Structures are given as C-alpha cells and as structure tokens.
Amino acid sequence: MKKNKMVTLTIDSRKLQAEEGLMILDVARDNNIYIPSLCTNEAVEPYGACRLCLVEITTARGRERLVTSCLYPVEEGLTVKTNSERIASVRKVLIQLLMARCPDSEVIQDLAKRLGVETTPFPLEDKNKNKKCILCALCARVCQEVVGVSAISLVNRGVNRQLATPFFEPSEACIGCGSCVYVCPTHAIAMEDTGDKREVRWPHSQMEFKLRKCKVCGSYWIPERQIEHIAQVSGTSPDDYDVCFSCRE
Amino acid sequence: MGDENKELEETVGQILEKYRHDKGMLVSVLQDIQAKYRYLPKEALKQVCQGLLVPLSQVYSVATFFKAFSLLPRGRHLINVCLGTACHVRGTDKVLEKIERELGINAGSTTKDLKFTLETVNCVGACALGPIVKVDEEYHGEMSTDKVVSVLKSYT
Ligand code: SF4
Ligand code: FES
Ligand code: FES
Numbered sequence: 001m002k003k004n005k006m007v008t009l010t011i012d013s014r015k016l017q018a019e020e021g022l023m024i025l026d027v028a029r030d031n032n033i034y035i036p037s038l039c040t041n042e043a044v045e046p047y048g049a050c051r052l053c054l055v056e057i058t059t060a061r062g063r064e065r066l067v068t069s070c071l072y073p074v075e076e077g078l079t080v081k082t083n084s085e086r087i088a089s090v091r092k093v094l095i096q097l098l099m100a101r102c103p104d105s106e107v108i109q110d111l112a113k114r115l116g117v118e119t120t121p122f123p124l125e126d127k128n129k130n131k132k133c134i135l136c137a138l139c140a141r142v143c144q145e146v147v148g149v150s151a152i153s154l155v156n157r158g159v160n161r162q163l164a165t166p167f168f169e170p171s172e173a174c175i176g177c178g179s180c181v182y183v184c185p186t187h188a189i190a191m192e193d194t195g196d197k198r199e200v201r202w203p204h205s206q207m208e209f210k211l212r213k214c215k216v217c218g219s220y221w222i223p224e225r226q227i228e229h230i231a232q233v234s235g236t237s238p239d240d241y242d243v244c245f246s247c248r249e
Numbered sequence: 250m251g252d253e254n255k256e257l258e259e260t261v262g263q264i265l266e267k268y269r270h271d272k273g274m275l276v277s278v279l280q281d282i283q284a285k286y287r288y289l290p291k292e293a294l295k296q297v298c299q300g301l302l303v304p305l306s307q308v309y310s311v312a313t314f315f316k317a318f319s320l321l322p323r324g325r326h327l328i329n330v331c332l333g334t335a336c337h338v339r340g341t342d343k344v345l346e347k348i349e350r351e352l353g354i355n356a357g358s359t360t361k362d363l364k365f366t367l368e369t370v371n372c373v374g375a376c377a378l379g380p381i382v383k384v385d386e387e388y389h390g391e392m393s394t395d396k397v398v399s400v401l402k403s404y405t
Contacts, residue, residue, distance in 0.1 A: 150305075150307060152306055166294075166306050166308070171306070173306065
C-alpha cells in the first residue's frame with residue numbers, strides 16, 4: 001500500500017505529524033484533542049451540517065480564518081486553534097440555536113453543558129415540532145452510502161425542512177435495518193421490537209416491519225425485508241436466514 | 250380514471266425519453282411535468298424515480314425543495330395578491346380578505362373546482378398602480394374590494 005505524504009501541523013500548540021489528506025477533526029481525535037461535533041461518522045463522507053466543529057486556522061502563508069474541521073484537510077505548516085475566544089463565542093451561538101430547536105434533546109443539553117453554556121436566548125420551539133432532529137442528514141447519508149437503499153431524505157425547504165420518508169408514507173425502499181437509528185447523534189429516531197413486529201419511528205414518519213423467528217433459539221431477530229435485501233445483494237437464498245447469527249456460531 | 254393514468258404515464262415517458270433518462274436532468278424532467286400538469290402527481294414522481302434510476306427519496310427531496318414545484322394540484326388560474334409595502338399601505342390586505350372570502354380558501358391554497366390558486370407576493374414591481382392583483386400574466390391595478398367579484402368573474 002502506498003503511504004501518503006506526512007505533513008507537520010500545530011493543534012493547540014502541540015506539534016503533530018499527520019497523513020496528508022486527513023481532515024483536521026480526525027487528526028485532532030487521533031491525538032486526543034477534543035473538538036465538539038455532531039454530524040460526522042467514519043462510515044460516511046463528511047458533510048458539514050452541524051458547524052460545531054469550527055476551528056480557527058492560520059495557514060503557512062499567514063492566512064487566518066474559521067473552517068469546519070470535519071471538512072478541512074490538514075496541510076503543511078497549518079496552525080489550528082480549537083478553543084480560541086472567537087471559536088468559543090461562535091460555538092456558543094451554534095449550540096444555543098440547537099438548544100432552542102430541540103429543547104427535548106438530552107444530547108444537546110449535555111453538549112451545551114460541556115461547552116459551558118447554560119441557557120439559550122432564542123425562543124424555544126415546541127418540542128414536538130422538530131422532535132430531536134438537527135437536520136444533519138447523517139441517517140439519510142448512512143442509508144444511502146452504507147445500506148444502499150436511500151429510503152429517507154431531507155424534504156421541504158427553509159423552516160419546514162424535515163427528515164422523512166417520501167410523501168411521509170411507509171417507504172418501499174426501507175428494509176428496517178435500523179442503521180439510521182444507530183447513527184443518529186441526537187437519538188431522534190426510535191426503533192422498537194415487540195414480538196414479531198419492529199417499529200421504526202423517524203421524526204415525522206414511521207413504519208412497521210415483520211420480523212423472522214430464529215429456528216433454533218426462537219427469538220425474532222431480523223426484518224423479512226432486510227433478509228430479502230441481503231439475499232438479493234449477496235445472491236443467497238432467503239431461506240439461509242432461518243437461524244440467527246448468534247445461534248450459528 | 251384509467252385513461253388519465255395512462256395518459257400521464259405516456260406523457261411522463263416521453264419527457265423521460267426527451268432527456269434520455271439522464272439522472273442529471275432530474276430538475277428539467279420535473280419542470281416539464283410541472284409545466285404540463287401544473288403540479289407533480291405522485292404517480293409521475295414514482296415513474297421518474299424508475300425512469301432515471303434515482304431513489305424516490307431523492308426525487309421527493311428535490312420536488313419539495315423548489316418553490317416552482319407543487320405536489321398538490323394547482324388551479325387553472327394563479328392569483329397573486331401583492332403584499333409589498335406600496336400595495337400594503339393602499340389596503341391590499343382588505344382586497345386579499347375579500348378574495349379569500351369570495352373563493353372560500355386561504356392564501357396558499359386552491360379552490361375545489363381547480364379554477365384558482367391563491368397566493369401572495371411581495372412587490373411585483375408595479376407599485377404606482379397598487380394595490381396590484383396579478384392573475385396569470387395579467388396585472389389588475391388600483392384594486393379595491395368592490396372590483397374583486399368582477400375581476401374573478403372574468404376568468405373561466
Ligand atoms: S431502517 Fe430504513 S431508513 Fe433506516 S437506514 Fe435502514 S433502510 Fe435506511
Ligand atoms: S462535525 Fe463538522 S460540521 Fe458537523
Ligand atoms: S408593492 Fe405591490 S407592486 Fe410593489
């Protein structure tokens with residue numbers, strides 16, 4: 001494997017070596033430097049939606065500016081400040097906006113506390129309006145880039161922007177895998193299995209799935225739709241999934 | 250009903266053909282459908298998704314993003330009541346109220362018989378003639394509540 005060129009940069013006065021092409025946020029994380037972030041996940045491409053990962057940079061040629069660290073690749077001679085006064089004040093407003101948007105979200109509240117922000121001056125939305133969704137589209141990106149079915153997307157525009165299935169109806173594409181549930185940074189999507197039924201509830205639409213029972217242990221373990229999907233993609237037979245993964249080992 | 254569906258399917262098929270089933274032309278395809286039917290029927294969107302091999306979630310996302318697209322049937326005539334400053338000070342709100350009462354709908358919606366869709370705009374650039382009510386491409390200047398009924402009547 002060809003090794004990428006290394007560059008030298010400074011983050012919060014620490015001199016670091018990093019592989020060229022990596023994003024500032026990832027390099028900081030690898031070196032245990034905390035930068036708040038909500039909308040990234042290593043499974044998908046960065047997208048720059050939450051803006052919380054803002055940092056102040058000075059390039060080798062002395063240019064200063066604020067950039068989203070999840071989207072900015074490291075470069076030779078870069079100086080990064082993750083917590084200057086300027087950053088702190090911008091970040092404060094960003095988290096306050098999110099606090100007002102999702103008054104019900106514990107994740108946002110915890111993050112605010114961590115950033116030393118107690119209250120928001122902005123009028124609180126009704127907690128039922130946006131639910132806990134911050135519109136980062138991480139769920140939709142994972143559904144598209146990883147699961148490969150693109151069942152959900154951001155719809156409408158402006159203040160009416162929402163994450164939903166097409167027409168807010170049950171989606172023919174969704175396989176009920178729950179990947180969107182796992183990646184949502186604010187737990188805005190819920191999934192519940194009861195008996196042979198799985199329910200997935202997005203902020204503004206929901207769906208039900210029938211689960212298959214494991215022939216050995218008897219637990220309901222995977223949606224029929226997901227089996228169909230896996231069988232089709234992998235060219236296996238849907239009957240290969242009568243036994244759950246734990247019983248197979 | 251069956252005939253209508255078939256006609257829709259054929260028309261959408263032709264539009265898809267015109268753009269050679271090119272994914273990149275999604276917006277143009279939707280524009281053509283909107284121009285032809287004055288809205289984007291759900292069946293048409295599903296056909297577009299199959300025809301361009303674009304996920305329905307993406308088609309729906311684009312269809313709900315642009316103001317030029319409507320997902321609900323639109324009236325044969327589009328009424329735009331100007332709420333710009335100049336029209337406002339000359340009492341356009343009274344005119345709007347009167348139209349809403351006459352048509353039995355609120356701004357932003359369409360009459361049941363699909364004759365009119367009522368909307369508001371902020372300044373159509375004819376301030377000297379305010380209050381302005383624009384119907385399709387026609388400008389009705391110096392509108393008053395008294396004139397509303399006769400203006401509406403002139404459209405079929
Ligand atoms: S549960 Fe449905 S919407 Fe969520 S990631 Fe899986 S397929 Fe996509
Ligand atoms: S983590 Fe960078 S914008 Fe959200
Ligand atoms: S304000 Fe109505 S035309 Fe300008």
